[in-house]
Amino acid sequence: MDMRWNFIMLVLGICFQVQAQEIDYQFRNLSVENGLNHTDATCIGQDHTGFIWIGTYNGLNRFDGYELKSYRNNDQSANNVYANRIADLYIDAADRIWLGTEAGVACFDPRLESFIPLDHIDLDDPYLLTRNIKAIYYDSRGYVFTGGKNGIVVYQLINRRQLRYIPLDRKGLGIDGVCNNIDADSEGRIWFSTTKGMVCAQKQGDSFSFQPVALNQAGDQEVTDLAFTVAGDLAAATRNGVFVVDRHSISKLLEYGYRSGEGRYFPIPASEKWAHSIVIDHQSRLWLGMQNGIIQINTTQTQPAYKYYWEADQPDRYHLSSGNTTELFVDRDNGLWIGTFEGGVNYADLNQKAF
DSSP states (O other), rough: HHHHHHEEEEHHHHHHHHHHTTTTOEEEEOGGGGGGGGGEEEEEEOOOTTTTTEEBEEEEEESSOOEEEEEEEOOOOHHHHHHHHEEEEEEEETTTEEEEETEEEEEETTTTTEEEEOESSSSSSSHHHSEEEEEEETTTTTTTEEETTTTEEEEEEETEEEEEEEOOOOOSSSEEEEEEEEEETSSSSSSETTEEEEEEEEEETEEEEEEOOOOSSOOOOOOOOEOOOOTOOOOEEEEEEEEEEEGGHHHHHHHHOGGGSSSEEEEOTTSOOOOOOHHHHHOEEEEOSSOEEEEEETTSSSSSSSEEEOSSSOOOOBBBSSSSSEEEETTTEEEEEESSSSOOEEEEEETOOOO
């Protein structure tokens, strides 16, 4: 009797484990019909009060869980249209929202619900370096890092409204490649994903020293996106796959470049376009944003498991509103937010249980 009961429990346990690994997440959609400023949602973040902020090609939206509120930069100059074409956002410790736009750097103060005018100083030709920003990051020391077609550009914020240009040696360090994304690790180092590879910056006197970081596998050079886990592990996406490096091995990565024994490599199926966005959820699973949907990689198993979500011909709750993704973001409650071209924003609760 006991052996029969143990066998039944074993079978039930195996079935439960398989089901738990095969959750079909359900998606909600935020669209123009719900108040989103534009069908193209390019960047997403969360402030310290819990509001979700969404950058679009026609201004900024705030979502409180029920309704969307709209904000547009009403600068009366000829740059007005470009100032509202937002490519990236970063929310700092004071909840200011730093925006990378086609017109340059912008900053929004949620408390005042208004944009903060910013002036450039010590820059002879601000038009050349400041436009068409793809990535932006603000650190606690008062530096604003931007990236785009002109490579990496650094400013120092002075008197809350002035951006002082920091000259950089732009030769041989990879900082002149098109910059795709910017993030920071727990040690305060700033990391950049670029078309010429990955670059790490560290404060050195009144400026920063930049160091190329080699990822030598499968001929990868361009790093399309990077992200850090809560524990400090680094994940970097390339055209062919994703490199994951434990936080304890990052110092070796900086010194020697990527070595197979000090990290893990997860290839992207050849049938897929490269991943242009990456995020890590609270279960340490990788999520990749592709041009035809998203891929979930369960890295906790001996053999990583891949699961795909894409756009369906007939929209339903188990598919994306658009497969052409732009941004992936995981909020503090382990909710996955997906920005898309032409489909607004999709949301899935990753705490959802299998039945």
